[in-house]
Amino acid sequence: MKSRVLLLVMILSLVPFWNASAQERTLAGDVWVAPMQVDIKGNGAKFNEYRDLRDGVYGHIGLHYDAGKNYLDFRADDIGYRDQKYELEGGRWGSFTYHLGYDEIPHNFNSGTTVHR
Amino acid sequence: MRRFIIVLSILPALLSLWGGVSPQDARGSEGTVGTEICKGCHEDRFNTYMMSTHSKKGIPGSPANKEGCESCHGPGAAHVEKSGEGGVGIFIFSKKLADAKAKSAKCLDCHSEQQDLTFWDMGRHKIEGVSCDNCHTVHSGTRKNLKAPQPDLCNFCHKSIRAQENRTSHHPIREGKIKCTDCHEHHGGFGPTQLKADSVNELCYQCHADKRGPWMWPHPPVDENCLTCHVPHGSNHNKLLSGRVPQICQSCHDSTRHPSTPYTRFETFQGPTPSNKMFARACLNCHGNIHGSNGPSTRGKVFVR
Numbered sequence: 001m002k003s004r005v006l007l008l009v010m011i012l013s014l015v016p017f018w019n020a021s022a023q024e025r026t027l028a029g030d031v032w033v034a035p036m037q038v039d040i041k042g043n044g045a046k047f048n049e050y051r052d053l054r055d056g057v058y059g060h061i062g063l064h065y066d067a068g069k070n071y072l073d074f075r076a077d078d079i080g081y082r083d084q085k086y087e088l089e090g091g092r093w094g095s096f097t098y099h100l101g102y103d104e105i106p107h108n109f110n111s112g113t114t115v116h117r
Numbered sequence: 118m119r120r121f122i123i124v125l126s127i128l129p130a131l132l133s134l135w136g137g138v139s140p141q142d143a144r145g146s147e148g149t150v151g152t153e154i155c156k157g158c159h160e161d162r163f164n165t166y167m168m169s170t171h172s173k174k175g176i177p178g179s180p181a182n183k184e185g186c187e188s189c190h191g192p193g194a195a196h197v198e199k200s201g202e203g204g205v206g207i208f209i210f211s212k213k214l215a216d217a218k219a220k221s222a223k224c225l226d227c228h229s230e231q232q233d234l235t236f237w238d239m240g241r242h243k244i245e246g247v248s249c250d251n252c253h254t255v256h257s258g259t260r261k262n263l264k265a266p267q268p269d270l271c272n273f274c275h276k277s278i279r280a281q282e283n284r285t286s287h288h289p290i291r292e293g294k295i296k297c298t299d300c301h302e303h304h305g306g307f308g309p310t311q312l313k314a315d316s317v318n319e320l321c322y323q324c325h326a327d328k329r330g331p332w333m334w335p336h337p338p339v340d341e342n343c344l345t346c347h348v349p350h351g352s353n354h355n356k357l358l359s360g361r362v363p364q365i366c367q368s369c370h371d372s373t374r375h376p377s378t379p380y381t382r383f384e385t386f387q388g389p390t391p392s393n394k395m396f397a398r399a400c401l402n403c404h405g406n407i408h409g410s411n412g413p414s415t416r417g418k419v420f421v422r
Contacts, residue, residue, distance in 0.1 A: 050289035069175040073260075083294070093176035105294045 029063035029074075045111040052082035052106055069093055082106045148192030152185030155193060158201055159186075168258030178227060180255075189223055189255065210250045217248035224249040233304050240305020247274075252303075267296040271303075284351035286358075300349075317343055332409030334417040338369070339408050362399040 038053050047053070061076040072090040084104050091097030156163040163186070166172055171180045180188035187193050195205040210220050221243070228234060228249075237243055252270055253262045263270055268290050272279035282290045289295050297303065300320055302311045314320035321343045322329045328339065338345040346365060347357045354361050360368070386395065394400070401407060403421050410417035 046285070050292040050294055066173075083292075085294075093170075093173060094178065103294065105289060 026066045027063065028066075029061070031059075031061050031063075033057060033059045045108045048106070049108050050083070050105060052078065056081075069095075148194040149184045149187045150193045150197050152187075154197060155186040162256055165256035165258075169255050169262055171255050171262075188227075217243075217246045217251075220248040220250050224253075233302075236302070236305035236307070238305070239307075240302075241309065241311055242303070243305065267298065271297045278350050281348070281351035284353050286353065286355055287351035288349070288357070290350070317349075328408045330409045332411055334410045334412070334420065336407060336409050336420065362401055363394055366400045 035057050036053065037055050040047050058081070059076070059079045061074065061079070063072075063074045065072040065074075070090070070092050073088070075085070075087045077085045082104055083106055084102075086102045088100045089097070152163070166186065170176060173179055174181045176182070180186070184192075189208065189210075191206055191208045193207060196202065196207045199205055208219075208223060209215065210223075221237075225234070225237075252264060254264050255262060257264070260266075265273070268279070268282065272282070281287070290297075300313055302313050305311065306313070307315075312320050314323065318340070328343075330340075344359075346359060348359045349357070352358055354365075358365055396402070404419060405422045406412065406417075406420045410420045412418075412421070416422075
Protein backbone atom coordinates (compact mmCIF):
# COMPACT_ATOMS: atom_id res chain seq x y z
CA MET A 1 0.00 0.00 0.00
CA LYS A 2 2.77 2.42 1.01
CA SER A 3 4.80 1.78 -2.14
CA ARG A 4 1.71 2.19 -4.37
CA VAL A 5 0.88 5.54 -2.81
CA LEU A 6 4.48 6.74 -3.18
CA LEU A 7 4.51 5.68 -6.84
CA LEU A 8 1.20 7.47 -7.43
CA VAL A 9 2.49 10.62 -5.79
CA MET A 10 5.66 10.53 -7.92
CA ILE A 11 3.73 10.10 -11.18
CA LEU A 12 1.16 12.79 -10.40
CA SER A 13 3.87 15.21 -9.35
CA LEU A 14 5.29 15.05 -12.87
CA VAL A 15 2.00 16.21 -14.44
CA PRO A 16 2.93 19.92 -14.25
CA PHE A 17 6.01 19.34 -16.42
CA TRP A 18 4.15 18.12 -19.52
CA ASN A 19 3.82 21.61 -20.97
CA ALA A 20 7.39 22.72 -20.29
CA SER A 21 9.66 23.11 -23.29
CA ALA A 22 12.91 21.20 -23.52
CA GLN A 23 14.99 24.38 -23.03
CA GLU A 24 13.26 25.16 -19.75
CA ARG A 25 13.81 21.75 -18.21
CA THR A 26 16.79 21.21 -15.96
CA LEU A 27 17.54 18.22 -13.80
CA ALA A 28 20.24 18.41 -11.14
CA GLY A 29 21.07 16.52 -8.03
CA ASP A 30 23.28 13.95 -6.41
CA VAL A 31 23.03 10.24 -5.82
CA TRP A 32 25.46 8.27 -3.73
CA VAL A 33 25.78 4.80 -2.30
CA ALA A 34 28.32 4.01 0.39
CA PRO A 35 29.19 0.91 2.37
CA MET A 36 29.48 1.30 6.13
CA GLN A 37 31.08 -0.79 8.79
CA VAL A 38 30.23 0.12 12.35
CA ASP A 39 32.24 -0.92 15.39
CA ILE A 40 30.54 0.30 18.55
CA LYS A 41 32.47 0.23 21.78
CA GLY A 42 30.17 1.12 24.63
CA ASN A 43 26.45 1.64 24.81
CA GLY A 44 25.13 0.63 21.40
CA ALA A 45 21.55 1.60 22.22
CA LYS A 46 22.60 5.12 23.17
CA PHE A 47 24.77 5.41 20.07
CA ASN A 48 21.76 4.50 17.96
CA GLU A 49 19.21 6.33 20.11
CA TYR A 50 17.65 8.19 17.19
CA ARG A 51 19.35 6.53 14.22
CA ASP A 52 20.11 3.20 12.65
CA LEU A 53 23.83 2.90 11.98
CA ARG A 54 24.99 -0.64 11.35
CA ASP A 55 26.97 -2.65 8.83
CA GLY A 56 25.46 -2.26 5.41
CA VAL A 57 25.08 -0.11 2.34
CA TYR A 58 23.64 3.37 2.73
CA GLY A 59 22.12 5.42 -0.05
CA HIS A 60 21.08 9.01 -0.69
CA ILE A 61 19.15 10.58 -3.54
CA GLY A 62 18.70 14.31 -4.01
CA LEU A 63 17.03 15.54 -7.20
CA HIS A 64 15.91 18.97 -8.31
CA TYR A 65 13.80 19.24 -11.44
CA ASP A 66 13.04 22.67 -12.79
CA ALA A 67 10.74 23.37 -15.70
CA GLY A 68 10.16 27.10 -15.98
CA LYS A 69 7.33 27.96 -13.67
CA ASN A 70 7.23 24.58 -11.95
CA TYR A 71 9.77 22.81 -9.79
CA LEU A 72 10.08 19.50 -8.04
CA ASP A 73 12.50 18.40 -5.31
CA PHE A 74 12.96 14.85 -4.15
CA ARG A 75 15.23 13.70 -1.36
CA ALA A 76 15.74 10.28 0.12
CA ASP A 77 18.14 9.39 2.94
CA ASP A 78 19.09 6.13 4.67
CA ILE A 79 16.89 4.20 2.28
CA GLY A 80 15.65 0.94 3.75
CA TYR A 81 16.83 1.63 7.29
CA ARG A 82 14.85 2.39 10.42
CA ASP A 83 15.64 6.11 10.14
CA GLN A 84 14.79 6.42 6.45
CA LYS A 85 13.48 9.71 5.20
CA TYR A 86 11.71 10.70 1.98
CA GLU A 87 10.66 14.20 1.00
CA LEU A 88 8.85 15.41 -2.08
CA GLU A 89 8.45 19.13 -2.52
CA GLY A 90 7.11 20.90 -5.54
CA GLY A 91 5.05 23.77 -6.71
CA ARG A 92 4.63 26.63 -9.08
CA TRP A 93 6.66 29.75 -8.40
CA GLY A 94 4.45 32.54 -7.09
CA SER A 95 1.34 30.34 -6.90
CA PHE A 96 1.53 27.37 -4.58
CA THR A 97 3.82 24.82 -3.03
CA TYR A 98 3.30 21.37 -1.60
CA HIS A 99 5.42 19.21 0.63
CA LEU A 100 4.97 15.51 1.21
CA GLY A 101 7.23 13.74 3.63
CA TYR A 102 7.84 10.43 5.30
CA ASP A 103 10.34 10.33 8.15
CA GLU A 104 11.04 7.44 10.50
CA ILE A 105 12.56 8.29 13.87
CA PRO A 106 13.58 5.30 15.96
CA HIS A 107 13.93 5.82 19.69
CA ASN A 108 16.10 3.19 21.34
CA PHE A 109 16.19 3.10 25.12
CA ASN A 110 18.04 -0.18 25.49
CA SER A 111 18.82 -3.33 23.61
CA GLY A 112 18.66 -6.88 24.83
CA THR A 113 18.11 -5.99 28.47
CA THR A 114 15.19 -7.03 30.61
CA VAL A 115 14.18 -6.09 34.14
CA HIS A 116 15.39 -9.51 35.31
CA ARG A 117 19.09 -8.98 34.68
CA MET B 118 -7.49 7.02 5.52
CA ARG B 119 -6.61 5.35 2.24
CA ARG B 120 -8.95 7.67 0.30
CA PHE B 121 -7.51 10.67 2.10
CA ILE B 122 -3.94 9.74 1.10
CA ILE B 123 -4.96 9.23 -2.54
CA VAL B 124 -6.80 12.58 -2.62
CA LEU B 125 -3.76 14.21 -1.03
CA SER B 126 -1.50 12.76 -3.69
CA ILE B 127 -3.74 13.99 -6.52
CA LEU B 128 -3.88 17.51 -5.10
CA PRO B 129 -0.46 18.67 -6.41
CA ALA B 130 -1.39 17.66 -9.94
CA LEU B 131 -4.71 19.50 -9.76
CA LEU B 132 -3.07 22.60 -8.36
CA SER B 133 -0.53 22.59 -11.15
CA LEU B 134 -3.31 22.97 -13.73
CA TRP B 135 -4.15 26.31 -12.17
CA GLY B 136 -2.75 29.10 -14.30
CA GLY B 137 -1.20 31.17 -11.55
CA VAL B 138 0.36 34.54 -12.15
CA SER B 139 2.27 35.12 -15.33
CA PRO B 140 5.76 36.56 -14.94
CA GLN B 141 6.26 40.19 -15.73
CA ASP B 142 8.51 41.20 -18.56
CA ALA B 143 11.92 42.51 -17.75
CA ARG B 144 11.97 46.24 -17.63
CA GLY B 145 14.58 48.85 -17.12
CA SER B 146 14.51 52.06 -15.16
CA GLU B 147 16.53 55.22 -14.98
CA GLY B 148 20.19 54.79 -14.18
CA THR B 149 20.30 51.03 -14.71
CA VAL B 150 22.74 49.30 -16.98
CA GLY B 151 21.48 45.72 -17.10
CA THR B 152 22.73 42.43 -15.77
CA GLU B 153 25.08 41.72 -18.66
CA ILE B 154 27.16 44.79 -17.85
CA CYS B 155 27.47 43.69 -14.22
CA LYS B 156 28.53 40.23 -15.40
CA GLY B 157 31.41 41.75 -17.32
CA CYS B 158 33.29 42.57 -14.11
CA HIS B 159 31.53 40.47 -11.45
CA GLU B 160 31.25 37.15 -13.26
CA ASP B 161 31.77 35.02 -10.18
CA ARG B 162 28.99 36.83 -8.33
CA PHE B 163 26.80 36.63 -11.43
CA ASN B 164 27.29 32.86 -11.66
CA THR B 165 26.26 32.33 -8.05
CA TYR B 166 23.25 34.60 -8.58
CA MET B 167 22.21 32.47 -11.54
CA MET B 168 22.12 29.43 -9.25
CA SER B 169 19.55 31.04 -6.97
CA THR B 170 15.79 31.26 -7.25
CA HIS B 171 16.07 35.01 -7.74
CA SER B 172 17.47 34.45 -11.23
CA LYS B 173 14.43 32.47 -12.40
CA LYS B 174 12.19 34.25 -14.83
CA GLY B 175 9.37 31.86 -14.00
CA ILE B 176 8.93 33.53 -10.61
CA PRO B 177 6.61 36.52 -10.85
CA GLY B 178 8.26 39.65 -9.47
CA SER B 179 11.70 38.07 -9.14
CA PRO B 180 14.80 40.23 -9.75
CA ALA B 181 15.22 38.41 -13.06
CA ASN B 182 11.94 39.98 -14.18
CA LYS B 183 12.98 43.41 -12.94
CA GLU B 184 16.45 44.91 -13.08
CA GLY B 185 18.44 41.78 -12.21
CA CYS B 186 21.42 42.68 -10.04
CA GLU B 187 20.23 46.28 -9.79
CA SER B 188 16.96 45.22 -8.18
CA CYS B 189 18.86 44.75 -4.93
CA HIS B 190 22.10 46.68 -5.45
CA GLY B 191 20.56 49.79 -6.99
CA PRO B 192 21.14 51.50 -10.35
CA GLY B 193 24.67 50.94 -11.61
CA ALA B 194 25.07 53.59 -14.32
CA ALA B 195 27.14 55.92 -12.13
CA HIS B 196 29.20 52.97 -10.89
CA VAL B 197 29.99 51.95 -14.48
CA GLU B 198 30.74 55.49 -15.61
CA LYS B 199 33.37 55.78 -12.90
CA SER B 200 34.92 52.46 -13.93
CA GLY B 201 33.64 50.48 -10.98
CA GLU B 202 34.53 53.00 -8.33
CA GLY B 203 32.90 52.46 -4.94
CA GLY B 204 30.65 54.88 -3.08
CA VAL B 205 28.50 55.80 -6.05
CA GLY B 206 25.11 54.62 -4.89
CA ILE B 207 25.62 50.87 -5.18
CA PHE B 208 24.01 49.13 -2.21
CA ILE B 209 26.32 46.49 -0.74
CA PHE B 210 25.10 43.95 1.81
CA SER B 211 27.97 44.46 4.20
CA LYS B 212 28.07 45.05 7.94
CA LYS B 213 30.38 48.04 7.50
CA LEU B 214 28.47 49.73 4.72
CA ALA B 215 24.83 49.18 5.69
CA ASP B 216 22.95 48.59 8.91
CA ALA B 217 20.62 45.66 9.48
CA LYS B 218 17.48 47.74 9.04
CA ALA B 219 18.56 49.01 5.62
CA LYS B 220 19.58 45.54 4.44
CA SER B 221 16.33 43.94 5.54
CA ALA B 222 14.36 46.78 4.00
CA LYS B 223 15.85 45.89 0.61
CA CYS B 224 14.52 42.34 0.90
CA LEU B 225 11.19 43.43 2.33
CA ASP B 226 10.59 45.61 -0.71
CA CYS B 227 9.53 42.39 -2.41
CA HIS B 228 8.98 39.96 0.49
CA SER B 229 6.91 42.13 2.85
CA GLU B 230 3.69 40.33 1.97
CA GLN B 231 5.15 36.91 2.57
CA GLN B 232 2.92 35.11 5.08
CA ASP B 233 5.69 33.92 7.42
CA LEU B 234 7.08 37.45 7.66
CA THR B 235 3.92 38.85 9.21
CA PHE B 236 5.53 39.14 12.64
CA TRP B 237 9.03 40.07 11.49
CA ASP B 238 8.73 43.59 12.93
CA MET B 239 7.95 42.30 16.43
CA GLY B 240 10.37 39.39 16.32
CA ARG B 241 13.44 39.04 18.49
CA HIS B 242 15.76 38.73 15.52
CA LYS B 243 14.89 42.16 14.17
CA ILE B 244 15.11 43.74 17.62
CA GLU B 245 18.59 42.27 18.09
CA GLY B 246 19.80 43.67 14.77
CA VAL B 247 19.69 40.52 12.69
CA SER B 248 19.08 41.12 9.00
CA CYS B 249 17.91 38.79 6.24
CA ASP B 250 21.40 38.42 4.83
CA ASN B 251 22.72 37.01 8.11
CA CYS B 252 20.96 33.73 7.26
CA HIS B 253 20.10 33.98 3.56
CA THR B 254 22.20 34.68 0.53
CA VAL B 255 20.98 35.57 -2.91
CA HIS B 256 24.20 34.23 -4.37
CA SER B 257 23.71 30.49 -3.96
CA GLY B 258 21.55 27.63 -5.08
CA THR B 259 20.92 26.24 -1.63
CA ARG B 260 17.49 25.40 -0.33
CA LYS B 261 15.60 28.57 0.71
CA ASN B 262 18.85 30.39 -0.15
CA LEU B 263 20.17 29.53 3.30
CA LYS B 264 23.84 30.06 4.05
CA ALA B 265 24.02 26.71 5.86
CA PRO B 266 21.60 23.93 6.76
CA GLN B 267 19.96 23.78 10.17
CA PRO B 268 20.94 23.47 12.97
CA ASP B 269 24.41 24.74 12.00
CA LEU B 270 23.00 28.02 10.75
CA CYS B 271 21.19 28.81 14.00
CA ASN B 272 23.99 27.46 16.17
CA PHE B 273 26.44 29.87 14.61
CA CYS B 274 24.91 32.55 16.88
CA HIS B 275 23.15 30.38 19.47
CA LYS B 276 26.29 28.68 20.74
CA SER B 277 24.90 27.78 24.15
CA ILE B 278 22.09 25.88 22.42
CA ARG B 279 24.65 23.95 20.37
CA ALA B 280 26.36 22.89 23.60
CA GLN B 281 23.04 21.67 24.97
CA GLU B 282 22.20 19.77 21.78
CA ASN B 283 25.40 17.79 22.21
CA ARG B 284 24.59 16.60 25.70
CA THR B 285 23.85 12.95 26.31
CA SER B 286 20.09 13.38 26.57
CA HIS B 287 18.83 15.42 23.66
CA HIS B 288 16.13 15.80 21.07
CA PRO B 289 17.19 14.29 17.70
CA ILE B 290 18.43 17.66 16.46
CA ARG B 291 22.01 16.69 15.68
CA GLU B 292 20.70 13.53 13.99
CA GLY B 293 18.77 15.78 11.59
CA LYS B 294 15.34 14.55 12.57
CA ILE B 295 14.20 17.79 14.21
CA LYS B 296 14.99 21.27 12.98
CA CYS B 297 15.05 24.49 15.00
CA THR B 298 12.18 25.77 12.87
CA ASP B 299 10.00 22.82 13.87
CA CYS B 300 9.51 24.55 17.25
CA HIS B 301 10.59 28.15 16.70
CA GLU B 302 9.22 30.77 14.35
CA HIS B 303 12.52 32.14 13.08
CA HIS B 304 10.97 35.08 11.22
CA GLY B 305 9.27 36.45 14.30
CA GLY B 306 6.51 35.49 16.62
CA PHE B 307 5.02 35.97 20.03
CA GLY B 308 7.04 35.51 23.17
CA PRO B 309 10.75 35.67 23.89
CA THR B 310 11.60 32.37 22.23
CA GLN B 311 9.28 32.74 19.25
CA LEU B 312 7.60 29.40 19.73
CA LYS B 313 5.23 28.03 17.15
CA ALA B 314 2.50 27.53 19.75
CA ASP B 315 0.69 29.59 22.35
CA SER B 316 2.60 27.96 25.21
CA VAL B 317 5.43 25.55 25.85
CA ASN B 318 3.00 22.78 26.74
CA GLU B 319 0.93 23.24 23.60
CA LEU B 320 4.12 22.94 21.57
CA CYS B 321 5.35 19.81 23.36
CA TYR B 322 1.96 18.11 23.11
CA GLN B 323 2.13 18.28 19.32
CA CYS B 324 4.59 15.38 19.44
CA HIS B 325 4.23 14.12 23.02
CA ALA B 326 0.45 13.78 22.93
CA ASP B 327 0.53 10.92 25.44
CA LYS B 328 1.57 13.42 28.14
CA ARG B 329 -1.43 15.67 27.58
CA GLY B 330 -4.07 13.72 29.49
CA PRO B 331 -6.75 14.45 30.59
CA TRP B 332 -5.97 12.64 33.81
CA MET B 333 -8.12 11.71 36.76
CA TRP B 334 -5.05 12.51 38.87
CA PRO B 335 -3.03 15.21 37.11
CA HIS B 336 0.43 16.22 38.28
CA PRO B 337 0.06 20.03 38.57
CA PRO B 338 3.53 21.04 37.27
CA VAL B 339 2.86 19.04 34.10
CA ASP B 340 -0.15 21.20 33.34
CA GLU B 341 1.70 24.37 34.27
CA ASN B 342 4.86 24.04 32.22
CA CYS B 343 6.86 21.10 30.91
CA LEU B 344 9.99 23.16 31.57
CA THR B 345 9.42 22.89 35.32
CA CYS B 346 11.23 19.56 35.11
CA HIS B 347 12.59 19.31 31.57
CA VAL B 348 14.96 21.34 29.43
CA PRO B 349 14.18 21.50 25.71
CA HIS B 350 17.55 21.28 23.96
CA GLY B 351 19.66 18.88 25.95
CA SER B 352 20.62 17.66 29.38
CA ASN B 353 23.15 15.45 31.08
CA HIS B 354 20.30 13.77 32.94
CA ASN B 355 17.99 11.18 31.44
CA LYS B 356 14.77 12.22 29.70
CA LEU B 357 15.95 15.79 29.26
CA LEU B 358 15.39 16.43 32.96
CA SER B 359 16.80 19.62 34.43
CA GLY B 360 18.16 17.70 37.43
CA ARG B 361 18.58 14.20 38.70
CA VAL B 362 15.75 12.21 40.23
CA PRO B 363 15.19 12.20 43.24
CA GLN B 364 16.67 15.67 43.81
CA ILE B 365 14.46 17.25 41.18
CA CYS B 366 11.37 15.71 42.85
CA GLN B 367 12.51 16.87 46.26
CA SER B 368 12.80 20.44 45.06
CA CYS B 369 9.01 20.47 45.51
CA HIS B 370 8.19 17.41 47.65
CA ASP B 371 10.04 18.32 50.80
CA SER B 372 7.45 18.43 53.53
CA THR B 373 5.17 15.44 53.41
CA ARG B 374 5.59 11.76 54.25
CA HIS B 375 8.58 9.85 52.95
CA PRO B 376 9.88 12.39 50.45
CA SER B 377 10.57 14.76 53.33
CA THR B 378 13.70 12.78 54.19
CA PRO B 379 16.70 14.26 52.41
CA TYR B 380 18.17 11.49 50.30
CA THR B 381 21.88 11.33 50.73
CA ARG B 382 24.42 8.50 50.64
CA PHE B 383 23.68 7.75 54.31
CA GLU B 384 20.04 6.90 53.62
CA THR B 385 20.84 4.84 50.58
CA PHE B 386 24.27 3.43 49.81
CA GLN B 387 25.82 3.48 53.28
CA GLY B 388 22.87 3.11 55.60
CA PRO B 389 21.94 -0.07 57.47
CA THR B 390 19.08 -0.77 55.06
CA PRO B 391 19.93 0.35 51.52
CA SER B 392 16.78 1.66 49.91
CA ASN B 393 15.73 2.07 46.31
CA LYS B 394 15.57 5.84 46.56
CA MET B 395 18.79 6.49 44.70
CA PHE B 396 18.96 3.42 42.49
CA ALA B 397 17.82 2.97 38.91
CA ARG B 398 14.97 5.43 38.31
CA ALA B 399 14.74 6.46 41.98
CA CYS B 400 11.28 7.95 42.68
CA LEU B 401 10.14 6.79 39.28
CA ASN B 402 10.71 3.15 40.25
CA CYS B 403 7.32 3.34 41.97
CA HIS B 404 5.79 6.58 40.74
CA GLY B 405 5.96 5.60 37.09
CA ASN B 406 2.95 7.55 35.81
CA ILE B 407 4.48 10.83 36.84
CA HIS B 408 2.77 12.93 34.17
CA GLY B 409 -0.67 11.90 35.41
CA SER B 410 -2.65 8.83 36.21
CA ASN B 411 -6.09 7.40 35.68
CA GLY B 412 -5.48 4.71 38.28
CA PRO B 413 -8.19 4.12 40.86
CA SER B 414 -8.04 5.51 44.37
CA THR B 415 -4.70 6.20 46.04
CA ARG B 416 -2.68 4.32 43.40
CA GLY B 417 -3.53 6.97 40.88
CA LYS B 418 -3.30 9.81 43.34
CA VAL B 419 0.40 9.16 43.96
CA PHE B 420 1.10 8.11 40.38
CA VAL B 421 2.22 4.59 41.23
CA ARG B 422 2.05 1.90 38.60
